[in-house]
Amino acid sequence: MRLLLVEDSKRLRGTLVRALARLGHAVDEAADGEEADLLVRANRYEAIVLDLMLPGRSGLEWLERWRGRRLDAPVIILTALGAVEDRVRGFALGADDYLTKPFAIEELVARLEAVTRRARGQADSRRIAGDLEIDFAARSVRRGGADIVLTAREFSLLECLARHPGRVFSREQIEAHLYNESGSPLSNAVDAAVYALRKKLDPDGKRPLIHTRRGLGYVFEAK
Amino acid sequence: MRSIRRQMSLAVGIAAGLVILFGGLGVFLTLRIALRNQFDASLRTKAEALVIASDVDEEEDEFEIDFDVQSFAGFGSTSPGDYFEVRTRDGEVVESSPSLGNGELPTPPGFDSEAEGYAMLLLPDNVEGRAHWRTFTPAEDRDHGFRDLRIIVASDLGRLRRTLRVAAITIGSFGVVGLVVSLALLRYVVGAGLSPLQRLADDVQRIDVRKLARRLDVEDLPTELAGVGEKLNELLGRLEATFARERRFSSNAAHELRTPLAELKAMAELGAAWPEEMTPEHLAEMLEAIGDLETLIEKLALLARAEGGSQGVPEPIDLEAVLAECIDRRNSEIESRRLRVELRVEPGRFLCDPVLFRAVAGNLVDNAVAYSPEGSVVRIEASAGCIRVVNEAPDLNEEDVERLFERFWRKEGVRADGRHSGLGLSIVRSSAEFLGGGCRAALEDGRLCIEVLWSS
Numbered sequence: 001m002r003l004l005l006v007e008d009s010k011r012l013r014g015t016l017v018r019a020l021a022r023l024g025h026a027v028d029e030a031a032d033g034e035e036a037d038l039l040v041r042a043n044r045y046e047a048i049v050l051d052l053m054l055p056g057r058s059g060l061e062w063l064e065r066w067r068g069r070r071l072d073a074p075v076i077i078l079t080a081l082g083a084v085e086d087r088v089r090g091f092a093l094g095a096d097d098y099l100t101k102p103f104a105i106e107e108l109v110a111r112l113e114a115v116t117r118r119a120r121g122q123a124d125s126r127r128i129a130g131d132l133e134i135d136f137a138a139r140s141v142r143r144g145g146a147d148i149v150l151t152a153r154e155f156s157l158l159e160c161l162a163r164h165p166g167r168v169f170s171r172e173q174i175e176a177h178l179y180n181e182s183g184s185p186l187s188n189a190v191d192a193a194v195y196a197l198r199k200k201l202d203p204d205g206k207r208p209l210i211h212t213r214r215g216l217g218y219v220f221e222a223k
Numbered sequence: 224m225r226s227i228r229r230q231m232s233l234a235v236g237i238a239a240g241l242v243i244l245f246g247g248l249g250v251f252l253t254l255r256i257a258l259r260n261q262f263d264a265s266l267r268t269k270a271e272a273l274v275i276a277s278d279v280d281e282e283e284d285e286f287e288i289d290f291d292v293q294s295f296a297g298f299g300s301t302s303p304g305d306y307f308e309v310r311t312r313d314g315e316v317v318e319s320s321p322s323l324g325n326g327e328l329p330t331p332p333g334f335d336s337e338a339e340g341y342a343m344l345l346l347p348d349n350v351e352g353r354a355h356w357r358t359f360t361p362a363e364d365r366d367h368g369f370r371d372l373r374i375i376v377a378s379d380l381g382r383l384r385r386t387l388r389v390a391a392i393t394i395g396s397f398g399v400v401g402l403v404v405s406l407a408l409l410r411y412v413v414g415a416g417l418s419p420l421q422r423l424a425d426d427v428q429r430i431d432v433r434k435l436a437r438r439l440d441v442e443d444l445p446t447e448l449a450g451v452g453e454k455l456n457e458l459l460g461r462l463e464a465t466f467a468r469e470r471r472f473s474s475n476a477a478h479e480l481r482t483p484l485a486e487l488k489a490m491a492e493l494g495a496a497w498p499e500e501m502t503p504e505h506l507a508e509m510l511e512a513i514g515d516l517e518t519l520i521e522k523l524a525l526l527a528r529a530e531g532g533s534q535g536v537p538e539p540i541d542l543e544a545v546l547a548e549c550i551d552r553r554n555s556e557i558e559s560r561r562l563r564v565e566l567r568v569e570p571g572r573f574l575c576d577p578v579l580f581r582a583v584a585g586n587l588v589d590n591a592v593a594y595s596p597e598g599s600v601v602r603i604e605a606s607a608g609c610i611r612v613v614n615e616a617p618d619l620n621e622e623d624v625e626r627l628f629e630r631f632w633r634k635e636g637v638r639a640d641g642r643h644s645g646l647g648l649s650i651v652r653s654s655a656e657f658l659g660g661g662c663r664a665a666l667e668d669g670r671l672c673i674e675v676l677w678s679s
């Protein structure tokens with residue numbers, strides 16, 4: 001997933017970015033609202049994690065602005081303030097979920113998965129396509145009953161394609177999903193990742209699931 | 224419980240009862256005296272009338288009183304309650320009223336010794352009466368046969384008694400009715416008079432710790448209570464401000480503690496999930512977070528100590544040494560930010576709580592060093608009893624200066640971490656106040672001047 005993390009504590013921000021990257025997410029980070037605003041204008045994020053107590057304008061003020069500009073990415077508010085009125089105000093201004101510090105990274109990841117799933121209008125975190133079974137919450141993949149071990153980036157690529165079966169993704173679109181602002185992939189990085197994923201998903205004799213549309217990009221199809 | 228209404232009603236009720244009782248008694252006694260005097264006067268008038276009407280029949284040498292006058296004076300046979308008797312000096316009865324028949328009046332007490340007087344007398348038929356007697360000589364007594372006669376006039380007291388009884392009953396009835404009416408009136412007046420007090424009491428009872436924004440309505444209060452209402456409102460205002468400050472403080476304290484905790488938890492989780500992330504740099508960051516947490520807890524403890532008022536043992540303080548040490552601790556930052564610290568101390572020793580004093584000095588120096596612009600000058604002047612720190616503060620405005628000593632206040636844009644907790648100056652203030660002094664801050668030509676006083 002392509003995520004934006006807005007948090008003014010450098011240590012917390014760094015740690016979360018590292019953990020989320022380890023899980024295969026592409027995370028952009030911002031230390032304050034101004035920086036986050038620039039990133040939000042430039043990129044399309046699947047979810048935003050927003051700290052409330054930011055230097056300058058508060059997180060809620062920024063959220064209100066973004067919602068005013070029709071930014072529809074789900075937002076998880078992150079804060080040390082646990083008072084009911086703060087939470088209610090957060091939800092009223094367009095937050096999708098709330099997490100009080102200190103929290104477990106695992107919980108943040110589960111909530112990110114839940115809010116993005118809801119944003120896509122899906123009730124189940126699993127997807128079954130033919131004999132392929134993907135659990136986005138558990139980040140596990142099985143084909144024909146056999147577990148397939150994917151790296152975080154490979155899973156993220158599969159997630160990008162398999163969430164929208166039949167839709168053709170250009171290399172640029174896949175890049176935006178897999179890499180954050182600072183990660184500048186090599187020109188053939190996407191092709192290499194698709195190649196590696198195909199090798200794991202379609203062992204000998206299995207029907208291929210990821211197809212190439214020449215000049216357009218890649219598409220996931222179970223048929 | 225004592226009730227003002229009951230107490231007042233009881234006291235005023237008793238007073239009203241006593242006034243009515245003694246008033247009634249006074250009226251009754253006055254009436255009785257007046258009636259008695261009137262009774263005596265009428266006896267006297269009757270006696271005088273009889274004396275004037277008395278005559279001596281010279282032919283028969285007989286004393287007599289005109290019968291018409293007798294009847295007119297009320298001694299006719301039809302008036303059994305009135306009697307008279309005329310006696311000679313020897314006690315011989317020469318004339319008596321028809322009501323006496325053949326009987327005689329008993330001699331009133333004092334009759335023999337006094338020429339004239341009044342006395343109570345038991346009349347015939349055992350009726351209580353009153354008598355008046357006087358000595359006279361009939362005008363026609365030419366040969367002095369009837370000199371110094373004595374006349375006794377007596378009347379039954381029954382009518383007077385009956386009149387007095389009716390008066391007593393009338394006064395008593397009016398008294399009882401008056402008492403009942405005045406008690407009812409009293410109840411109403413006391414109730415109406417105390418109703419603003421009752422309203423105020425109800426209002427005060429409705430004060431809720433969770434809703435301190437409510438104020439008492441003092442507009443309708445009478446003058447006697449207006450002051451109380453206003454004072455209570457003032458108190459509520461102060462209470463509300465204190466509660467708000469306390470709430471802000473605990474919420475801020477929780478926030479400040481949660482941030483480093485969240486960092487530590489996330490860092491530990493990262494290391495637990497991916498051990499290869501446990502690099503020396505990562506561990507150093509964790510230690511840094513723990514350091515911040517420690518600093519924050521120390522500051523909170525210091526604040527609690529200064530505000531809780533637990534006094535340490537006073538020790539002699541070397542002002543110059545303490546300040547030099549505080550500056551020395553910040554030396555690397557002073558050098559890296561090319562600051563110049565000018566320290567001017569009037570040497571002196573005094574006794575003070577060493578922990579709190581170091582907190583004052585340290586936080587003042589820390590604050591000046593942390594917020595002075597690069598390459599500027601920090602001036603510190605100190606004497607036994609006062610420290611004055613002046614540093615450049617181009618970003619501060621008057622409003623900021625007012626909030627400077629507020630706990631957890633930080634100028635917008637200042638990053639939150641253990642060093643910039645926003646507690647430093649509030650520790651300075653609380654400590655200075657605890658040390659018997661205080662502090663003030665002012666902005667002078669873009670320079671922040673903080674002055675701390677304490678009793679040395």
